[in-house]
Amino acid sequence: xNITVIRTGLFPDRKTVEDALNYFYPMDYVYTYDFTSDGGxxxxxxxxxxxxxxxxxxxxxx
Numbered sequence: 001x002n003i004t005v006i007r008t009g010l011f012p013d014r015k016t017v018e019d020a021l022n023y024f025y026p027m028d029y030v031y032t033y034d035f036t037s038d039g040g041x042x043x044x045x046x047x048x049x050x051x052x053x054x055x056x057x058x059x060x061x062x
Contacts, residue, residue, distance in 0.1 A: 001028040004056040006049075009036035014062035021060060031056070 003024055011017070024030055031052050035041065041049070053059055 001057045002052075002055050003028055003030045004049075004052050004059045005030060005032045006059070006061045007032065007034040007036055008061055011062055017060060017062045021062075 001024070003021070005018075005021060007014070021030070033045075033049060033052075
């Protein structure tokens with residue numbers, strides 16, 4: 001299964017969700033993008049993220 005995790009820092013209980021997602025790491029493809037810093041999203045990264053999300057079976061925003 002392809003899983004995309006988008007870290008935004010917006011959810012106070014994100015640690016609980018991330019702990020649960022650790023179950024999937026050994027068995028599935030997990031793509032993690034961290035947007036908690038002020039680096040922003042350039043055009044190349046945005047296009048890559050769109051492609052990964054399109055191929056994902058599950059998307060989690062934490």
